[in-house]
Amino acid sequence: MVLMIYLEEIEKKALEDNVPIMQKEGLEFLINTINEHQGKHVLEIGSAVGYSAAMIALNTKAKVETIEIDQERYDEACANISALDLKDRVVIHHHDALDFPLEELEMGDFDCLFIDAAKAQYQKFFEKYMAVVAPGGICVVDNLDFHGMVFAIDEIKNRNTRQLVKKIKRFKDWILNHEQYDVEYHHIGDGICVIRRK
Numbered sequence: 001m002v003l004m005i006y007l008e009e010i011e012k013k014a015l016e017d018n019v020p021i022m023q024k025e026g027l028e029f030l031i032n033t034i035n036e037h038q039g040k041h042v043l044e045i046g047s048a049v050g051y052s053a054a055m056i057a058l059n060t061k062a063k064v065e066t067i068e069i070d071q072e073r074y075d076e077a078c079a080n081i082s083a084l085d086l087k088d089r090v091v092i093h094h095h096d097a098l099d100f101p102l103e104e105l106e107m108g109d110f111d112c113l114f115i116d117a118a119k120a121q122y123q124k125f126f127e128k129y130m131a132v133v134a135p136g137g138i139c140v141v142d143n144l145d146f147h148g149m150v151f152a153i154d155e156i157k158n159r160n161t162r163q164l165v166k167k168i169k170r171f172k173d174w175i176l177n178h179e180q181y182d183v184e185y186h187h188i189g190d191g192i193c194v195i196r197r198k
């Protein structure tokens, strides 16, 4: 009960501070997917304030290693994980995931890679971190519909948003047509895919 209240507080504060955290439907899907795969080690790119990492640790048997670029969010994530008594289940790194040295990862042999950071960089994160995903492991990527905008790029007025959505669409098309990967696409939350090596 106390845990639930604390988690609700994290959610509420994130909303107030404009920190984007995973939508309920998508998070539920991610947790079910990790449980189906009996995942033991999850690598998350983009911790924000540690909400999804905490939810994974509390609702699966997996340990989570997560990377966050922003100092303030990293500090808040560390405080939240400590307060939830999850320090032995969640490791947080403060770093740009694009130049984080892979040898500094503590867990290795990840069953699941979850990409939830800068959307324009999805392909770079994917190419870098699939190298530490065990054979048979999966990658889950969120926000692939970007509020439905991916289906109506020409109607986006703001130039920066249009560029970002184009990059998301480019990743989506690239991975859906990749000969080395099978992709399941789900219209859940903001569009989620589960990627497996063939």
Ligand SMILES: C[S@@+](CC[C@H](N)C(=O)[O-])C[C@H]1O[C@@H](n2cnc3c(N)ncnc32)[C@H](O)[C@@H]1O
Binding pocket: 020, 021, 022, 023, 045, 046, 047, 048, 049, 050, 051, 052, 053, 067, 068, 069, 070, 073, 095, 096, 097, 098, 116, 117, 118
């Ligand atoms: C959507 S939020 C993550 C939400 C979190 N997974 C949750 O659901 O609770 C994305 C986070 O990725 C972080 N981020 C963006 N680019 C990054 C990078 N290159 N390396 C690490 N973190 C990054 C942002 O600072 C932001 O906090």
